[in-house]
Amino acid sequence: MNVLVGQSGGPTAVINSSLYGIVKNADHVLGMVNGIEGFLEGKVIEFDDVELLKTTPGAYLGSCRYMLPEDLSDPVYEKLFKRFAEFDIDCVLYIGGNDSMDTVSKLSRCDSDIKFIGIPKTIDNDLIMTDHTPGFGSAAKYVANTVREIVVDASVYDKPAVTIVEIMGRHAGWLTAASVLARKFKGDAPYLIYLPEVDFDVDDFVTKVDKLLKEKTAVVVCVSEGIHDSDGNFICGATGVDNFGHKMLSGAGKYLENLLREKLGCKARSVELNVLQRCSAQNMSLTDQTEAIEAGAFGLQAAISGKSGYMVAFDNGECKLVDVNEVCNKEKKVPENMIIDGCDISQDFIDYCLPLIKGSVDVPVDENGLNKFCYRS
């Protein structure tokens, strides 16, 4: 059995753990470099020692953002299947999110004996037909621990000030919702949490912050990068021109920081968690890492046993297979019962999320005491 594995889409803390779960259990495995796009150019590698993969964030094999054409008679498919034949591939495992499952769906619908299985990963947790997705637990833990640290930092002065934390999530607010776990006690910061699932009312936001500034000193607020008004316009994305004539883009956090300063005359700052929330090794959740490895191994077994056109999913902590054609190009949003009054997160979400961040992972360090990662040389 010749196995081919690829990674696609944005990095997570545990996408390499899924790779580990496959490579460790396969007899002969090749890796696509830079996903299906690199593979089209014949870029593949063999694997050597893979232990460090389990604690290396990012995408060891490199990634791509490459959508295959809808028309399965497009010549790119012939080219791809020639490549598969060139390397005598029996099954293909593709680790990725929504767009990557679209790739698995299309390839599995082509006429061939090759088995195609999708291994889910995304920090956004927005894949449907699975309780949750590997990558989310570690990102959620990063958000919870980091917002807790930001609250500690914001609390040192005795003067009222607002800190807006901008968290990834364009359409689904799962990751932003995880900021609720930062609270050390009932009533602790963050005091307001806004997800893209709810229309954002700027005036109501200003009123709420104004009220908080009369009661608290460190007013910490978390917002999803994808918050939008009732017409669907993103609150982020305001553009302007600086003194030098350069165009400037601002995210939701920066926009609201400037707005509050202008409207309320208060001290305000914003912190964009940025790429760190998807590439932090130190906040890896042991549960997330374990499940990512399991997902890889389970997908491998499924392919070997002849299954094709499925994605590995999680249901009550167990792996199962779901039809990849039903998964791709859909999004799972945070349900209403997890959101309170459009600006807070309910116990239902906390109960859902806590098991996913459980357990910590020791990241091996190099001779200087810094996190040791593996990389393609």
Place this chain on the structure above:
Amino acid sequence: MNVLVGQSGGPTAVINSSLYGIVKNADHVLGMVNGIEGFLEGKVIEFDDVELLKTTPGAYLGSCRYMLPEDLSDPVYEKLFKRFAEFDIDCVLYIGGNDSMDTVSKLSRCDSDIKFIGIPKTIDNDLIMTDHTPGFGSAAKYVANTVREIVVDASVYDKPAVTIVEIMGRHAGWLTAASVLARKFKGDAPYLIYLPEVDFDVDDFVTKVDKLLKEKTAVVVCVSEGIHDSDGNFICGATGVDNFGHKMLSGAGKYLENLLREKLGCKARSVELNVLQRCSAQNMSLTDQTEAIEAGAFGLQAAISGKSGYMVAFDNGECKLVDVNEVCNKEKKVPENMIIDGCDISQDFIDYCLPLIKGSVDVPVDENGLNKFCYRS
């Protein structure tokens, strides 16, 4: 002996470790809440269990930014010394940076029997007469580990792109220099490192990045927030007006990101490490934590033994006392021998910095597996 301790200035990962070193070793100790400013209003607390202080970032006692007047006959001094008398204080330990040492200097020059000792802390490492300063080692480790993770994240795609990381340091580039430790091998990213010690030439920067884009895909560059042109104008701080008419401020990273996109038409993004670099518990250096505790304990002993008007300093790994009047209001910059061609960091810095980030600290976790911090209730 009645000891009074306060914290002042920006938070660090280990300012509470210095507090621990004092509280643990003193017979009777009171804490000023929000530094000298809060103490003026009579805000003090007693201490209970202090074990968690060692692994709690921020400033447990709260901080202030409050400069005492130059004129020692100003009535605020009489008010302060009345407060000292009210609590029957014998010695005062003040943990802080430059401005806080100015406070220690002034108080020690007032006519009284009270002993005043300064305990150094700053992530900027810019205090003079000491080899280094508690707080720097942990912040440097955060920068090194985090830039390494950002490089991992930036390296997943096969398309050339620039990532600019903006690191704290308005006048001294020590912390930005620590990004050199992120390299996993010789020649690894970050490829360019700019400190405020060297005038920043925008055109030369664009030329260098253009060249790198022809050789590499993930062009990661680190800049200090305080980089400035040869006239002393900050590269950051460009202002403009967004579409909604709100004033916008941009830091060095955001400014250079926009500039590169415009000049080179390349993909570019910027990451501001922001407050996380000074409040991350998980990157605490054991050396830094140990020295912070030692500095507190050593300062306490000095005060008890009758010394006043000194700051605790580090010299060959040992604590000593230096005249606080000579320390305050001065800045230690990164010396020339640690900077290469204005855009890289030398082995001299690496040899200097590596011992300071040595050793890791286990941060206790709560029942949910999140970092457990102590806080004033």
